[in-house]
Amino acid sequence: MKKRITIKDIARMANVSHTTVSRALNNKSRIRTETKERILSIARELNYQPDFIARSLVMRRTKTLGLVITTIANPFYTELAQGIETTARGLGYNIILCSTQNDLLNEKQYIDMLRSKGVDGIIFTSAQLGDPNICALAEEGFPIILVNRRTYHPVVKERVDYVGVDNTLGGFLAVEHLVRLGHKRIGMIGGSSESSVGFERLEGGKRAFETYQIEKRDEYFVEGDFLKESGYQGARRFLKMAEPPTAIFATNDYMALGAYQAILEEGVKIPEEMALVGFNDIEFTSMKGIELTTIGQKKFEMGALAVKMLVERVEGGEMKPLGKEVLLKPELIIRRTCGFHLKGYQIDSRKRHGVNHIISEARHPK
Amino acid sequence: MKKRITIKDIARMANVSHTTVSRALNNKSRIRTETKERILSIARELNYQPDFIARSLVMRRTKTLGLVITTIANPFYTELAQGIETTARGLGYNIILCSTQNDLLNEKQYIDMLRSKGVDGIIFTSAQLGDPNICALAEEGFPIILVNRRTYHPVVKERVDYVGVDNTLGGFLAVEHLVRLGHKRIGMIGGSSESSVGFERLEGGKRAFETYQIEKRDEYFVEGDFLKESGYQGARRFLKMAEPPTAIFATNDYMALGAYQAILEEGVKIPEEMALVGFNDIEFTSMKGIELTTIGQKKFEMGALAVKMLVERVEGGEMKPLGKEVLLKPELIIRRTCGFHLKGYQIDSRKRHGVNHIISEARHPK
DNA sequence: GACCATTGTGTTATCGTTAACGCAAAAGGA
DNA sequence: TCCTTTTGCGTTAACGATAACACAATGGTC
Numbered sequence: 001m002k003k004r005i006t007i008k009d010i011a012r013m014a015n016v017s018h019t020t021v022s023r024a025l026n027n028k029s030r031i032r033t034e035t036k037e038r039i040l041s042i043a044r045e046l047n048y049q050p051d052f053i054a055r056s057l058v059m060r061r062t063k064t065l066g067l068v069i070t071t072i073a074n075p076f077y078t079e080l081a082q083g084i085e086t087t088a089r090g091l092g093y094n095i096i097l098c099s100t101q102n103d104l105l106n107e108k109q110y111i112d113m114l115r116s117k118g119v120d121g122i123i124f125t126s127a128q129l130g131d132p133n134i135c136a137l138a139e140e141g142f143p144i145i146l147v148n149r150r151t152y153h154p155v156v157k158e159r160v161d162y163v164g165v166d167n168t169l170g171g172f173l174a175v176e177h178l179v180r181l182g183h184k185r186i187g188m189i190g191g192s193s194e195s196s197v198g199f200e201r202l203e204g205g206k207r208a209f210e211t212y213q214i215e216k217r218d219e220y221f222v223e224g225d226f227l228k229e230s231g232y233q234g235a236r237r238f239l240k241m242a243e244p245p246t247a248i249f250a251t252n253d254y255m256a257l258g259a260y261q262a263i264l265e266e267g268v269k270i271p272e273e274m275a276l277v278g279f280n281d282i283e284f285t286s287m288k289g290i291e292l293t294t295i296g297q298k299k300f301e302m303g304a305l306a307v308k309m310l311v312e313r314v315e316g317g318e319m320k321p322l323g324k325e326v327l328l329k330p331e332l333i334i335r336r337t338c339g340f341h342l343k344g345y346q347i348d349s350r351k352r353h354g355v356n357h358i359i360s361e362a363r364h365p366k
Numbered sequence: 367m368k369k370r371i372t373i374k375d376i377a378r379m380a381n382v383s384h385t386t387v388s389r390a391l392n393n394k395s396r397i398r399t400e401t402k403e404r405i406l407s408i409a410r411e412l413n414y415q416p417d418f419i420a421r422s423l424v425m426r427r428t429k430t431l432g433l434v435i436t437t438i439a440n441p442f443y444t445e446l447a448q449g450i451e452t453t454a455r456g457l458g459y460n461i462i463l464c465s466t467q468n469d470l471l472n473e474k475q476y477i478d479m480l481r482s483k484g485v486d487g488i489i490f491t492s493a494q495l496g497d498p499n500i501c502a503l504a505e506e507g508f509p510i511i512l513v514n515r516r517t518y519h520p521v522v523k524e525r526v527d528y529v530g531v532d533n534t535l536g537g538f539l540a541v542e543h544l545v546r547l548g549h550k551r552i553g554m555i556g557g558s559s560e561s562s563v564g565f566e567r568l569e570g571g572k573r574a575f576e577t578y579q580i581e582k583r584d585e586y587f588v589e590g591d592f593l594k595e596s597g598y599q600g601a602r603r604f605l606k607m608a609e610p611p612t613a614i615f616a617t618n619d620y621m622a623l624g625a626y627q628a629i630l631e632e633g634v635k636i637p638e639e640m641a642l643v644g645f646n647d648i649e650f651t652s653m654k655g656i657e658l659t660t661i662g663q664k665k666f667e668m669g670a671l672a673v674k675m676l677v678e679r680v681e682g683g684e685m686k687p688l689g690k691e692v693l694l695k696p697e698l699i700i701r702r703t704c705g706f707h708l709k710g711y712q713i714d715s716r717k718r719h720g721v722n723h724i725i726s727e728a729r730h731p732k
Numbered sequence: 733g734a735c736c737a738t739t740g741t742g743t744t745a746t747c748g749t750t751a752a753c754g755c756a757a758a759a760g761g762a
Numbered sequence: 763t764c765c766t767t768t769t770g771c772g773t774t775a776a777c778g779a780t781a782a783c784a785c786a787a788t789g790g791t792c
Contacts, residue, residue, distance in 0.1 A: 054778030420748030
């Protein structure tokens with residue numbers, strides 16, 4: 001393999017010291033324009049590529065971020081990751097991908113590896129509720145940010161920024177929609193218990209029950225784990241009841257799709273005999289033949305925002321107040337599986353969400 | 367932020383030189399077992415984490431690979447990426463994600479960046495046919511591997527390994543299936559012209575025409591670009607013909623889905639009045655309400671294999687013959703959109719593909 | 733013209749590792 | 763016992779960049 005060209009090679013050719021070359025390349029002051037031009041042209045001629053490793057060693061900056069994700073084999077995370085990667089690139093950063101399969105030990109190992117490799121910060125897209133790894137990083141003050149899922153741990157809330165969708169509002173919108181369509185018996189399928197988002201979506205749903213004074217029945221809540229199968233099983237349980245719900249809100253689209261399948265298998269018609277709402281608006285939900293009503297969120301923008309906030313934190317030093325929370329507005333997307341026949345309704349529902357996002361006060365403004 | 371612990375700190379505590387610490391940590395010879403134990407226990411106690419940046423600077427190895435992909439917002443690439451990332455991690459490597467949006471300039475910039483950051487090798491998942499960036503790397507001898515799409519450039523074929531599915535066979539299987547179902551008028555929708563896979567799939571289809579002596583009609587071939595919309599437009603063109611095809615083979619699933627939509631909009635029934643086959647078997651194709659007949663390929667395994675081959679190349683030095691080609695066997699997956707009513711047929715078709723993959727002879731065995 | 737600030741450049745240290753080399757002490761062989 | 767080899771360390775030099783400091787040469791001010 002060819003020998004790498006270093007600043008010393010350039011220095012030799014330009015008859016200057018390597019420091020001068022460094023100054024020229026980094027556009028520093030205290031250098032004559034003429035010398036700079038000469039050096040730069042030689043660099044260009046030799047097709048010089050700076051060695052980031054050497055630079056990182058002395059600067060203690062790598063322009064690289066870690067992205068910790070349960071699995072990218074899930075369109076929701078994929079879109080998020082796309083937003084993250086694209087934005088990072090725009091800011092001059094690269095992304096190291098880490099898929100943990102939701103295993104805390106994997107996560108720990110990835111974190112150690114990322115830190116060994118000197119990443120400037122880490123983005124967590126699927127924090128578990130009491131995640132000890134994240135707590136440790138937060139306590140230490142290492143630059144991280146949470147997207148999508150969060151942790152309610154006080155230290156994390158105090159020192160780590162978060163960006164996500166307003167899941168409580170989303171859950172509320174989903175159930176409100178069903179209520180407005182006249183449903184009184186509404187089944188809900190929860191997400192996995194270690195995730196904040198499932199919890200919040202259910203909370204939002206319950207709040208809608210209260211607002212519209214619908215009776216809350218325990219048997220109409222089943223637990224899920226965000227996977228299709230659990231949605232399938234949940235729906236089956238509902239369908240077998242003496243008095244089954246007339247509508248189901250699944251706290252994510254995969255479970256909604258599982259429910260969809262269970263419902264069809266029972267010969268029950270969607271939406272006539274059973275309404276269905278999901279959450280996330282991942283790609284397949286809009287496809288001909290499925291057309292799931294769901295709660296949409298701006299996944300790409302969410303990822304983009306997270307990167308921007310993290311980079312600002314990394315580059316801006318410690319001065320910024322931490323513990324900021326950005327909640328993006330969710331949007332009700334009405335399709336075939338419930339409410340699509342209602343004209344005008346859709347427009348109405350869109351109008352309500354003109355605001356793009358709310359930034360809550362930093363917890364420690366001082 | 368806390369000060370980093372270095373081998374010098376350990377050295378001081380253990381009353382040895384830092385070199386000795388390095389020897390202990392790297393399990394080198396020429397060190398007393400006793401000293402080694404002592405050093406290791408101190409390292410553990412201090413929770414020492416090695417600095418990969420410093421190590422990389424001297425070793426010229428980063429244990430990091432670049433993954434160049436058009437976009438991960440496509441379930442096909444996502445599964446591939448998952449296989450790549452998981453396998454890389456198992457081998458002690460990290461992955462830097464680069465999504466080029468199929469733009470050669472982006473690709474070039476990413477490659478420069480990756481090399482500046484010292485990656486040990488690069489995986490290309492979506493090489494364009496005459497990709498100059500890849501040619502340049504191949505000529506220079508930089509360790510790369512192509513997965514999925516390839517280049518027919520002689521230098522690349524000679525010096526770069528490739529792993530992909532046997533697309534020609536896949537195309538053949540798709541069309542053969544339609545022929546066996548009795549179709550004589552079969553429309554094909556091609557992929558984007560800068561991709562090898564679309565081309566090969568069409569070739570396979572044409573070969574099936576020849577084998578079964580079906581008349582090839584020019585108007586039954588339309589170009590596409592692998593996106594849904596182009597499948598939609600292609601199918602519309604077919605449907606408007608005086609004598610439309612009775613079956614369509616789209617060279618990927620997204621286009622098949624676009625076609626699906628166009629067909630339904632015309633009120634034509636699937637599969638009774640129009641059969642449909644796709645390619646890739648991405649997740650949504652199996653979903654209730656879609657159930658697309660398609661050609662499946664082992665995406666995860668493909669990615670895994672690519673990483674293994676690249677790492678072998680990187681670690682094994684220059685001794686291995688290059689230009690190896692691994693072609694995985696595609697599999698016909700019969701679902702609702704054509705042929706599912708034929709009992710026994712499915713089993714028959716599966717039986718044919720017992721072999722897992724073929725490794726072609728290295729082109730330069732010497 | 734004397735004095736001080738600014739500019740342009742080189743010298744040397746530094747980041748945290750591994751690697752080459754040196755050298756005494758221990759071990760082995762005759 | 764003497765010589766040679768091996769073992770167990772330490773010393774010093776890389777790797778390729780930035781940064782602190784030194785120091786002439788220039789420029790501006792009075």
